[in-house]
Amino acid sequence: MRLPRILIAPLATLALLAALPAAASAARAGANPQNSCLDCHRALDDARLAAPAKAFAEDVHGAHGLGCIGCHGGDPTDADITSMDPDKGFKGTPARKDIAEMCATCHASAEFMKRYNPQPYIFSMAEFRTSVHCKKIAVGDPKVATCTNCHGVHGMLSRKDPRSPVNRRNVPATCSKCHNPEYMKGRTVPTNQYALYRVSVHGKALLEKGDLSAPACNNCHGNHGAVPPNTRDISLVCGTCHGREGELFAKSKVKAGLELEGKRGCVTCHGNHGVQLPTDALIGTTGDGVCGRCHESGSAGARASDVIVPAFHALKARIGDADSLLAVADRLGMEVEAGRELLKQADDQLVNVRATLHGFDTKQITAVLTEGDGLADKAIAQARDALRDWRIRRIGMALSVVVILLMAGLLALRIRRLERGPGA
Amino acid sequence: MVSRLREWLRDRLGLEALEHVADKKDVPVHRHSFWYYWGGMTLFLFGIQVATGILLLLYYRASADEAYESVRFIMTQVSFGWLIRSIHSWSANLMIGAVMVHMFSAFMLKAYRAPREATWLSGMVLLGLSLAFGFSGYLLPWNQLAFFATKVGTDITGAVPVIGPFMLRFLRGGEHITGGTLTRFFGFHVAILPAVVTVILGVHLYLVTHHGMSVPPSVEGRTPPPPRMKFVPNFLLRDMVGWLAALALLALLAALFPWELGLKADPYASAPAGIKPEWYFGWMFQTLRMLPSHILGIEGELVGILGIGLGGVVWLLVPFLDDPRGQGPRARFWRVLGAVAIVYVVVFTLLVYRGATP
Missing domain, CATH: 1.20.810.10 (Cytochrome Bc1 Complex; Chain C)
Structure with a gap:
């Protein structure tokens, strides 16, 4: 039976309308067995149009069975150009300003995301709106990053994939695609962060050693809510990882003092992007000591430093002495495990002092120093005891060998006398 | 006093027999x-x-x-x-x-x-x-x-044919070395x-x-x-x-x-x-270490263990294999074999400490 031509269009429209909710649901759910978009685009000669379809083979969405329709609309069951008919919901390339909202359709839905990951990251559009990026996009700035600038598009990979631009090891390089002098020309935002970061203790750990516990840009600045952290208490930022130091500093008088002077917490002494492995030379008012940058000679801070710094270096020297003495005793074959245990505890106290310094509380620092001194002294005493024992053993050994040899000599004499006698 | 004590002990312990032997x-x-x-x-x-x-x-x-x-x-x-x-x-x-x-x-x-x-x-x-x-x-x-x-020592025991797996479990008190x-x-x-x-x-x-x-x-x-x-x-x-x-x-x-x-x-x-094992097991350890992985299609370690075991049995039975007079070509053969064994044990023990590997 053939339908009258006049009925085809209205019936098709009705069928399409009936199918739309199911298709939309299928698209969100990822059930999309037929995808004419990929079939056609892959075969196109125009590389610009073919590339997205080819790249989609590796896309994390594609891997989960999601198709083009979710972002671009259209009818992937239609094998003709009509599949891109705006009447069929085709949206084309989303406008830049709409990309975040579009991604949020799925990524902000916990219910939807849980279908693919029981513990998903739920994107917050509200958080994104607090970011400098979003604010600039909202006012029509075309050179500001939105989702696709960091995550990629079409060939989008999971952040766990080492090739992904948002994999932790790649984040600094990804941020630097925009945060560089050339791209940022004409803007006031600093552009030396990546160069500084790469040679910093964090950068070396992450980029050279592959230490994934080291922070990338987003660990301090946030990712979707990225803001310059100078607007907040910086000790909270650094304290995320350096917990004890951050906590002590947050409670210290120095924090308040720095705020009054408009200085930025941890950064005042350690720097930010170029932060280097702190050495003990940073402690004090002389040489490379950072205390002297603010505390003039004779000030209360400098006087406290004059008490703490020599005591700190004295503890280090004591630990060094104990270590050397224990090593000597060890080499001589003496049992030094108990001394080594004390030395380890003294070493722990030295680390404790370094952390406690961030509280800028002379009394508290002195208490830790005293405890460390006591432990180091005990370790030294153990080493000296071991060395004294070693000397006593040598003397004892020499005496016993003399006695034994004397007995052997007497026996030899006895043998000679015996064999010279008449009975021999 | 001492002589009386000696007499007393001699009477009771029968020390005369021992004194006689001595x-x-x-x-x-x-x-x-x-x-x-x-x-x-x-x-x-x-x-x-x-x-x-x-x-x-x-x-x-x-x-x-x-x-x-x-x-x-x-x-x-x-x-x-x-x-x-x-x-x-x-x-x-x-x-x-x-x-x-x-x-x-x-x-x-x-x-x-x-x-x-x-x-x-x-x-x-x-x-x-x-x-x-x-x-x-x-x-x-x-x-x-x-x-x-x-672990290494008992592993070697475990490689002995037939009784090896039992010996390994017997020595270890199980499959692994534990507190047991x-x-x-x-x-x-x-x-x-x-x-x-x-x-x-x-x-x-x-x-x-x-x-x-x-x-x-x-x-x-x-x-x-x-x-x-x-x-x-x-x-x-x-x-x-x-x-x-x-x-x-x-x-x-x-x-x-x-x-x-x-x-x-x-x-x-x-x-x-x-x-490495204690020095007195060194020559055996070194022997096993220097053997190729396979000898005539048999696992090298197994050949080594069998060879050492066979050598031990021969060494044990030498009183019955050598010339009872201790003279003649058979006696000379065993003397030379003994000298070779001494040199072998000394050299292979030293090789362990020189870190020699195949």
Whole structure:
């Protein structure tokens, strides 16, 4: 039976309308067995149009069975150009300003995301709106990053994939695609962060050693809510990882003092992007000591430093002495495990002092120093005891060998006398 | 007073028989007499082992949780504990060295000839028991080196055909080295092995006394026969000079090179680099290490184990294979074979410490 031509269009429209909710649901759910978009685009000669379809083979969405329709609309069951008919919901390339909202359709839905990951990251559009990026996009700035600038598009990979631009090891390089002098020309935002970061203790750990516990840009600045952290208490930022130091500093008088002077917490002494492995030379008012940058000679801070710094270096020297003495005793074959245990505890106290310094509380620092001194002294005493024992053993050994040899000599004499006698 | 006490004891203990034996026993004097001292030296060092072992037992605790700590306690807290442990460890090594010298000298001087076959066999059993003492005692401090050396050693036992898997489980008390292995080795070391050694040593000493000292074939036929020295007191006093020298050496070694304790055994840690067994197992270890992976289609290690086992059996049976007169081409063959074996054992033991690998 053939339908009258006049009925085809209205019936098709009705069928399409009936199918739309199911298709939309299928698209969100990822059930999309037929995808004419990929079939056609892959075969196109125009590389610009073919590339997205080819790249989609590796896309994390594609891997989960999601198709083009979710972002671009259209009818992937239609094998003709009509599949891109705006009447069929085709949206084309989303406008830049709409990309975040579009991604949020799925990524902000916990219910939807849980279908693919029981513990998903739920994107917050509200958080994104607090970011400098979003604010600039909202006012029509075309050179500001939105989702696709960091995550990629079409060939989008999971952040766990080492090739992904948002994999932790790649984040600094990804941020630097925009945060560089050339791209940022004409803007006031600093552009030396990546160069500084790469040679910093964090950068070396992450980029050279592959230490994934080291922070990338987003660990301090946030990712979707990225803001310059100078607007907040910086000790909270650094304290995320350096917990004890951050906590002590947050409670210290120095924090308040720095705020009054408009200085930025941890950064005042350690720097930010170029932060280097702190050495003990940073402690004090002389040489490379950072205390002297603010505390003039004779000030209360400098006087406290004059008490703490020599005591700190004295503890280090004591630990060094104990270590050397224990090593000597060890080499001589003496049992030094108990001394080594004390030395380890003294070493722990030295680390404790370094952390406690961030509280800028002379009394508290002195208490830790005293405890460390006591432990180091005990370790030294153990080493000296071991060395004294070693000397006593040598003397004892020499005496016993003399006695034994004397007995052997007497026996030899006895043998000679015996064999010279008449009975021999 | 002393003579009255002696009389009293003589009447009650029947010491006349012993005095008679001591009075009758003598030792031939010739250019090879030096080797007669090594049996006594071994016995003296065994006595040191028993004495120091009993002292260590007062503090040692045989469990995986406490063994290491108890040895540490002995070394650091017990008065002269360091000395007792060091002497026990050094003396064990010197004793095995003395056993080796005693065995090889008996072989080269053909002391195993009739009627001393049983003396040789009992001596070989004592050598095996000494090695078992060393192997079981090595694990007792429960340190890292001992743990992995025992693992390697028992792995090799496990590769023996037919009985290997059973032996491995028997030694380890399961598939793996655990606290159960330690308890088992402790049992071997302080109860089973001492009991067996006491019996075999008694037999060995009885046979030595019964047959007297063997005279090497090169001296045997001479006229006049070699002069003889009374065992008590002449030879015994010389023995004692040697024992005192050994005691002085032990004091020197214990004071200058105290036996290390190392790190506590951790079954989950990786084996320390360059792990090797005690020196007296070194030549076997090196032999197995240098064999190719396959020989004529058979696994190299298996060929090595079978070869060493076969060699051991032949060595054990040499009294029945050699010429009973100790002369002639057959006797020469066994003498040359003995010399080759000594060179082989020495060279392969040294190779272990030079880190030689295939």
